[in-house]
Amino acid sequence: MRVSEKAATVLLVDDHAVVRRGLTAYLDMVDDITVVGEAKDGRDALRYLAESAVRPDVVLMDLLMPGIDGVEATSVIARDYPGVAVVVLTSFGEGERVRAALEAGASGYLLKDAEPEEVADAVRAAMRGETRLSGRVARCLTRELSAPGSGLAALTSREREILKLVAQGCSNREIAQRLTISERTARTHVSNVLAKLQLASRTQAALLAIREGLVPPPGTVE
Incomplete structure (x- = not known):
């Protein structure tokens, strides 16, 4: 970790416990990233943000979840918690889903086949106010973007x-x-x-x- 940067705190949101455990296991080994909580869906994530004394810098957000999904939760976070960045981490890279997430306020969009270090880099980028998209997602949106x-x-x-x-x-x-x-x-x-x-x-x-x-x-x- 560079001394000039503080560790990024992360909330993991995914309805699959095994995914959360795997991400936690990896990110806990990264010096400049700290996992401060987990949530099983969008409603659980919003409850955490409202009640926890430790507010994360970045939320790693799945999209398809029961109840409040990732897009809706991202929209609420962008509106009510402007200091919290959202990076989508999902299995779906269709243009419509990507656009919906970005329009809701997501700071990044990665697919779940991303390498672990790519996820860490996206968290660091979001912490700095930057955006990271998977290469496949970026190419898809670039093709679809109308003038x-x-x-x-x-x-x-x-x-x-x-x-x-x-x-x-x-x-x-x-x-x-x-x-x-x-x-x-x-x-x-x-x-x-x-x-x-x-x-x-x-x-x-x-x-x-x-x-x-x-x-x-x-x-x-x-």
Whole structure:
């Protein structure tokens, strides 16, 4: 663990106990990640967040669960607990499910065939305010993403630069540091980019930048 970073605390949400146990066993061996709780479904996860004295930095969320599913739980978490990031970890990579999760506020989307270190990397990225998608999911969304009405031509040169940094996974703080501007100014630029491109999230902006060739496709999580 790098001294400059604090350990990420994680809540595991999956209706299969064996999955939770396996993730806990692995993540407990990772120095900079600590599992602070488990939940069997979305309702259980929301109860944990409401009642526990230890609020996690990141929720690893399955999608298909009885009762409150992962998408609904993610939406509530994004609304009521803005300091808590959600990374989806599921067996399903269909575009419709991915879009629903990201629109609900998920910070990442991994498939359950991901390598353990890829899951840890996604947790670390979410902790920094970045996004991680499995390679298969990213390619699927990139193909399906339709061109927004206003197009890249609506962006200023600075906003195009901001878009590239967003696509590279930079947080507002990192954008501010790279461009020597305030974090508030960086946040304003990102909001303007999303508004001009008629996009709902940083993830959609990143996928658009990849599709338009502003940045290369991610060669990371597969």
